[in-house]
Amino acid sequence: MIILPRKYLDEIKRFPESQxxxxxxxxxxxxxxxxFIATHDHSLVxxxxxxxxxxxxxxxxxxxxxxxxxxxxxxxxxxxxxxxxKLLPTLLDMVSSMTSRVLxxxxxxxxxxxxxxxxxxxxxxxxxxxxxxxxxxIIHPLLNSLLPQLWAVRxxxxxxxxxxxxxxxVRYDN
Numbered sequence: 787m788i789i790l791p792r793k794y795l796d797e798i799k800r801f802p803e804s805q806x807x808x809x810x811x812x813x814x815x816x817x818x819x820x821x822f823i824a825t826h827d828h829s830l831v832x833x834x835x836x837x838x839x840x841x842x843x844x845x846x847x848x849x850x851x852x853x854x855x856x857x858x859x860x861x862x863x864x865x866x867x868x869x870x871x872k873l874l875p876t877l878l879d880m881v882s883s884m885t886s887r888v889l890x891x892x893x894x895x896x897x898x899x900x901x902x903x904x905x906x907x908x909x910x911x912x913x914x915x916x917x918x919x920x921x922x923x924i925i926h927p928l929l930n931s932l933l934p935q936l937w938a939v940r941x942x943x944x945x946x947x948x949x950x951x952x953x954x955x956v957r958y959d960n
Contacts, residue, residue, distance in 0.1 A: 845888045848887050848888050848891075849884050849887065849888060851887070852883055852884045852887035852888075852895070853880070853884055855883075856879070856880045856883045856884065857880070860876050860879060860880060861876070878905055879901065879905070882901050882904045882905055883895060883896070883901060885904075886900065886901065886904065890950075890953070893953075894949065894950075894953050897949065899945065899949065900946070900949050903942050903945045903946055903949070904946075906938065906942055907938075907939060907942035907943070907946070910935045910936075910938040910939050910942065911935075911939050911942075913935045914933055914935035914936045914939055917929070917933060917935065918933075
């Protein structure tokens with residue numbers, strides 16, 4: 787990995803995807819064809835980037851609202867007493883809620899199955915990607931059938947697809 791000064795950002799942006807692709811790097815490093823990381827059509831990323839950029843003020847407001855709600859719900863107020871908190875799981879829950887609020891909105895961003903699936907997918911996909919990255923690519927098709935993490939990735943993918951489809955059908959009917 788190379789870290790460049792900010793002054794080179796415009797020049798780097800001008801490179802075509804065929805010559806410099808972050809998506810290709812991530813897909814290769816994380817065995818995307820098995821973990822579904824960085825395998826989607828580029829138009830999804832373009833649409834997200836365009837829509838988020840155009841609505842950055844609104845996204846900031848949503849993040850602020852969700853952060854307030856999540857902190858109140860996850861951490862609460864204990865008066866003058868201290869209460870132990872498992873920091874990593876709490877922060878992961880908070881980040882997934884906030885991200886979901888901006889990307890999919892309510893009610894899906896508060897759906898426990900959705901949030902749990904996002905967290906477990908990320909964990910399982912990264913574990914599988916690391917295992918596949920450390921093994922020869924010739925045995926990846928075999929590992930695709932044998933690795934429990936990849937079974938879980940496919941299960942999470944199916945769950946997200948089911949939840950998003952149901953959400954979109956409700957929105958379409960309204």
